Amino acid sequence: MRAWLCFVMLFCALGTPALGVTVESVPRPAGGSWTVDLTRAHVLTPAVRAEVDQLAHSLNDRGLGQLMVVMVDTTSSRPSREFALALFNRWGIGHAGRDDGALLFIAYSDRKVEILLGDGIDEPADKQASDAVMAERIVPAFKRRDPNGAVREGAQGLKELIENSRLNNPGAADPSTASDLEGQAPVSQGAVTIVQSSVSPPDESSSQPDIGYFAGGAGVLGAVGLAGRAWLRRRPRKCRACGTPRARLDEARDDAHLDPGQRKEESLGSVDYDVWWCESCEDGTVERYGRFFSGFARCKRCRYVTAKETSRTLRSATYDHGGEVEVTARCTHCDHVTTSRHSTPRRTRPSSSSSSSSSRSSSSGGGRSSGGGSSGSW
Structure with missing residues (x-):
């Protein structure tokens, strides 16, 4: 009888699907980390988590935005997008007053992936960029059964989205392929x-103050x-x-x-x-x-769009002064390497109402999302 009970317990433990988590039970990342992997198999490798953390630190240290990656097995009967939005706003991803956060959320067993954008980076051009990252970089990697590649590509794409957003480039034109020509x-x-x-x-950029008035028209023009x-x-x-x-x-x-x-x-x-x-x-x-937001730049030697850029923070931006980053571009075609240095803007001081758990942690900065972004499945 005891052996039979043990068999039943083992079958229940191994033969049933993973129970879904709740928004409230998802733990915030530990200080210095921007990733959470609650899958039973611990799908994300330490190397990929380290890469995501480096990308997220680069954004946060420069005051450009906050990026988080959360992977669970299943959200059970709750729609994955509803779950991700509730988690985003519970944590307040992004800096207060800027709403510059982005969340890459994966329900691995459900085969669902969501991108949630903060309200400050949710203009039509940002939505187009989010759709491109989802359709061209994240979903294809999942279909190749490469979840770590999907997370790596998704995080890199969202980092570029935040950096190229109008919020961080006021008055700049939307990205285009003109530079490739x-x-x-x-x-x-x-x-x-x-x-x-x-x-x-x-071109959807506009210097006129009534941005909301033209947002709908810009979206239509973008689709056309x-x-x-x-x-x-x-x-x-x-x-x-x-x-x-x-x-x-x-x-x-x-x-x-x-x-x-x-x-x-x-x-x-x-x-x-x-x-x-x-x-x-x-x-x-x-x-x-x-292609938009491919993650590659034009090589200065061979002139092909085959250079992969990586950045290293030389001096972190503070509330009193800007910072400096070193950007290295290595061509995957001719192996040419170039290095350049760039100044970064000062950080924006959060409002007094924002939460403060840790100065360098991945704690919330008081950001909010209304649900903009993209959804995918594989």
């Missing part, structure tokens, strides 16, 4: 003519711009020499018409190329499309 012109490459082209979404970009990319082409319709080659066949640097850009996801082939003339055109 500097000084480029059509190049002849054997029988293939390379036409460097890109269609940028409309993305739809227009897709249509222009796939519209039929004809060969100028013979008038025959060109055929768009698939990803496997178009590699033969790309040089090694271009193939490297495609493998990294920083740039996508289309090859339109004329069978009659045996001639093709290569069209270039830069």
Whole structure:
């Protein structure tokens, strides 16, 4: 009888799904950490947690925002987005008065992932960036059964989103692919003519004070711009020499018409190329499309978008003075390395009503979210 009871208890422990946690039971990260992994298998590796913590420290130390990653097994019957929003506002992720927090929340057994953005970084351009990070970086990694890669890519993408937000770049234009086209012109490459082209979404930045009045219109323009970009990319082409319709080659066949640097850009996801082939003339055109927030920069030597940037804080920003960071760009194509230093703004003093648990901890800064961000599943 005792052996039977032991078997039943073991079956219940190992054969039943993990019980969902509650918002109230999720512990705040320990001081100096910005990640929480409550999965039974401890999915996140120490190396990835350290990378996320470094990214989050870089943002917080410069006063740009706060980034947290939380992974649980399941939220049970509670929708994952509702759970993540409640957790965000319970902790108050972000600095008070700026609402510059971002939460990457994963319900691993439920196969659900959420991005929650603070109200200060929830403009249309931020939403587009969040959708891109979710669709192009996080979900594909989960589908490859690489949860640590998904968290690493998601955290890097959200760090870039916060850094590039209008909140931290007042008056700046929205990100576009224009920087990818500097000084480029059509190049002849054997029988293939390379036409460097890109269609940028409309500029949503505005210096006018009534931002709320134009927010809806900017969102519509952004959607129209993305739809227009897709249509222009796939519209039929004809060969100028013979008038025959060109055929768009698939990803496997178009590699033969790309040089090694271009193939490297495609493998990294920083740039996508289309090859339109004329069978009659045996001639093709290569069209270039830069991707938003790919996480890679243009290499100063080979000029391909294959450089990965990492930053190191040389002097932390305080409430009295700005800081300084060292940015290292290492090209994954030609191995060229460049190093530069940049000044960072002073930190913004939190309001007296904000909570204060630890000066350098991942405790809340009084931020709030109304639910902006993105959802994904795999």
